Amino acid sequence: EAGVAQSPRYKIIEKRQSVAFWCNPISGHATLYWYQQILGQGPKLLIQFQNNGVVDDSQLPKDRFSAERLKGVDSTLKIQPAKLEDSAVYLCASSAGTFPSYNEQFFGPGTRLTVL
């Protein structure tokens, strides 16, 4: 079974620039998550999709971050404009959404963003 795919793996930009990340979840997984992981910390949930609807985006900085999940499959996360504190690894995860492993999440390799 193919895992969660993310691209790019690394990205370096200057502050105030824009950047976009892409995620392709495991085939058939209904739920998709985006996390931000700052160095030395655990992942922090940014947004959760159930199919193509948003379930939770309470911790998404909506003034600069946006995300969409087209047709309930792939997803993109955008930052515009980026700030220095956005430097982190952005992890995408997906889960099948079925009992009993309904919230077993499978993570992608992440995109490491450096904002200069």
Add this chain to the structure above:
Amino acid sequence: KNQVEQSPQSLIILEGKNCTLQCNYTVSPFSNLRWYKQDTGRGPVSLTIMTFSENTKSNGRYTATLDADTKQSSLHITASQLSDSASYICVVSAAAGGSQGNLIFGKGTKLSVKP
């Protein structure tokens, strides 16, 4: 406030030795607890997942325990190998039933295994 705290923050051991990582949580309502291994530059990979009724679960050389009364969990690694060098993250699910749940992540324990 739902929180997951892990200790130690970092740990260095010699290859072949055993070690135990700790996780304390204040999460309610509790659904399940899982341990993830995160290699440098990779996403977390699930090691074990335990529900309220389970108090131990093994995955090869990894054994997780759960005490739901004291809200503590541990991850024991036996006969460590160089490849065990990674961050180990304790994650607690705050919701029960059929919802997706709200996962609360610990900050992780960074384990370094030296030859």
